Amino acid sequence: MFRFANPEYLYLLFILPVLVVGFILLNIQKLKVVKKLGDLKLIKRLMPELSLKRSYLKFWLIFAVIVFGVIVAARPQFGTKIEKVDKKGIELVIAIDVSNSMLARDVNPDRLSKAKQILTRIIDERKNDKVAIVVFAGEAYVQLPMTTDIQSAKIFLENIDPSLVPVQGTVIGSAINIAMNSFTSDKEVDKSIILITDGEDHEDNGVQLAEQAAAAGIQINVVGVGTPEGSPIPVSPTSNEMKKDSEGNIVVTKLNEDMCKQIAQAGKGMYVRADNSNNALKSLQAELDKLQKKNVEGSAYSEYDEKFQFFAWCMLILLLVEICIFDKKNRIFRNIRLFR
Incomplete structure (x- = not known):
């Protein structure tokens, strides 16, 4: 049997679509501002260290961290333990x-x-x-x-x-x-x-x-x-x-x-x-x-065993990965093109 000990925290998941819509609108606005400066291909050549895909990845990592954080707060429980x-x-x-x-x-x-x-x-x-x-x-x-x-x-x-x-x-x-x-x-x-x-x-x-x-x-x-x-x-x-x-x-x-x-x-x-x-x-x-x-x-039998630890570790790992990714390419690793 599976349950959440504090299911009321799951209502926080309703803010996720708002975050996605806000992120999309923000990027559309940025794109409009950049287009006013000139041709996009030319601007990219003038700013070789800028990587838009890095910012996208950082957003989705934060998005996943929030999801796991809500799950941890809701305290998933499964099965029984002695x-x-x-x-x-x-x-x-x-x-x-x-x-x-x-x-x-x-x-x-x-x-x-x-x-x-x-x-x-x-x-x-x-x-x-x-x-x-x-x-x-x-x-x-x-x-x-x-x-x-x-x-x-x-x-x-x-x-x-x-x-x-x-x-x-x-x-x-x-x-x-x-x-x-x-x-x-x-x-x-x-x-x-x-x-x-x-x-x-x-x-x-x-x-x-x-x-x-x-x-x-x-x-x-x-x-x-x-x-x-x-x-x-x-x-x-x-x-x-x-x-x-x-x-x-x-x-x-x-x-x-x-x-x-x-x-x-x-x-x-x-x-x-x-x-x-x-x-x-x-x-x-x-x-x-x-x-x-x-x-x-x-x-003594505890009816439910806490299972939030797995989600907490995932949240921590994703947060550390997000911190290590910069919006701009690092000069030392600029020739390594993981994000084209």
């Missing part, structure tokens, strides 16, 4: 529940959207951390391996929806297990899992896996999304039709706070409930800030 970055932070795995129950609208706009809003703000604050993303419903998958590229993490997070996991259900234990295996082998840096869910665990081994994580030095913080009173589950994110059971009754999903609190306690972390205030977010950030940070090296 940069090595050194940061001081922790390793963080975000495990997000994408089961259909997360479409419930007992929080605004719905549980999944609220979870993504909270996690985006957390990622924005954790710019120096390594981040991985795990999605789970009836199965758990690594959506993004451990990386220092925070921008990529935000892009992956934005695209999360229930269709990523075709098997429905909520397997918190499997999600914790996958998250534990997503960390690096670096034992000096602290590790944490943020588990964001409505707490409806269909495996019933989440607490046991949280204890194993804590024993391995991995802290688990849980964010509960939803309300204890519960809410119906929409058939789709944009539908007003609600899911029904086999008997035709509307299915209501409730936040299982007891399960969330047990997992957080077993994982030696904290439990917070997602709401419309910033209190939960601030508490979670404060808890993560307590962890020991270490220098971590990783790769």
Whole structure:
């Protein structure tokens, strides 16, 4: 992919036709003045050191310099590049529940959207951390391996929806297990899992896996999304039709706070409930800030790589050539007839 970072400078190219017209008119005017002095062939013999073609060449060199200068100012960029970055932070795995129950609208706009809003703000604050993303419903998958590229993490997070996991259900234990295996082998840096869910665990081994994580030095913080009173589950994110059971009754999903609190306690972390205030977010950030940070090296992807250097070198070379060309023939090199 190619683009200009500052395309507004390309409007300067509209002055180029004006320069060409001005140069032509100026030369026509000069020709008229010379003709008043006499025959052109005779005048050329009287001024053997004058070379009109040199002036033409100098103009077109300056013309090309201006073109390249405008291109440099517009900053052409092409492709992608990978940069090595050194940061001081922790390793963080975000495990997000994408089961259909997360479409419930007992929080605004719905549980999944609220979870993504909270996690985006957390990622924005954790710019120096390594981040991985795990999605789970009836199965758990690594959506993004451990990386220092925070921008990529935000892009992956934005695209999360229930269709990523075709098997429905909520397997918190499997999600914790996958998250534990997503960390690096670096034992000096602290590790944490943020588990964001409505707490409806269909495996019933989440607490046991949280204890194993804590024993391995991995802290688990849980964010509960939803309300204890519960809410119906929409058939789709944009539908007003609600899911029904086999008997035709509307299915209501409730936040299982007891399960969330047990997992957080077993994982030696904290439990917070997602709401419309910033209190939960601030508490979670404060808890993560307590962890020991270490220098971590990783790769970050810059979407575009600067390519103005080629045009800058062309501009410099043409400018040097223009400077070395004189309007009049040099007496030392007058017998060298490059410009007849």
